[in-house]
Amino acid sequence: MTFDDLKIQVTNILNQNGVTPDKMMTEICEALRTNVSYYDWVGFYMANHDSKTLHLGPFAGTPTDHTVIPFGKGICGQVAESNSNFVVPDVKGQDNYIACSIAVKSEIVIPIFKDGKNIGQIDIDSxxxxxxxxxDEDFLEWVNTQIAELL
Structure with a gap:
C-alpha cells in the first residue's frame, strides 16, 4: 500500500463519529503496522511537560516495558527535548538508545506539535x-498534523 493510499485510510479513521481519540490513534497504529512491511512496532508517546516524561499511549505491536520515558533518555526522550525528527538507521550506532526488543534494528521518531508545542510523538521500530x-518522514509528519487536530 502506498503512502497516498494510507493517507486515505488514516483520513477515514479520523472521520469516524462517536470514536474516542485513543481508539482512532490505536486504529492508525494498526493500519500503519499492517500496511508498511518494515513498520514492526508503531506507537504514540504523549508528553507531560510538568514531570518532563513521555507516557505510552496507543500502540500496535509487542507490548513494551517502556511506558514512561524521561525527557532526554533514548531516541524518544531526545526528540522531546530537540523538537526535531530523529531517524536512526541502525540502533547499534546509538549510545542513548533504549532497547525495546533485540529484534529492533532501526527507529524513526517524529514529534507532534499543537499550537507550537511538542505534545508527543509517533515512534516506529523496524x-x-x-x-x-x-x-516516511513526510508521511509521518502528515499523520501527526492530523493527530494534532484531533487532540
Whole structure:
C-alpha cells in the first residue's frame, strides 16, 4: 500500500463519529503496522511537560516495558527535548538508545506539535536496518498534523 493510499485510510479513521481519540490513534497504529512491511512496532508517546516524561499511549505491536520515558533518555526522550525528527538507521550506532526488543534494528521518531508545542510523538521500530526514507518522514509528519487536530 502506498503512502497516498494510507493517507486515505488514516483520513477515514479520523472521520469516524462517536470514536474516542485513543481508539482512532490505536486504529492508525494498526493500519500503519499492517500496511508498511518494515513498520514492526508503531506507537504514540504523549508528553507531560510538568514531570518532563513521555507516557505510552496507543500502540500496535509487542507490548513494551517502556511506558514512561524521561525527557532526554533514548531516541524518544531526545526528540522531546530537540523538537526535531530523529531517524536512526541502525540502533547499534546509538549510545542513548533504549532497547525495546533485540529484534529492533532501526527507529524513526517524529514529534507532534499543537499550537507550537511538542505534545508527543509517533515512534516506529523496524526489524530491518535503514528502511526509513524522506517519504516516511513526510508521511509521518502528515499523520501527526492530523493527530494534532484531533487532540
Amino acid at each position: 526489524n530491518k536496518v535503514d528502511p526509513f526514507t524522506k517519504e
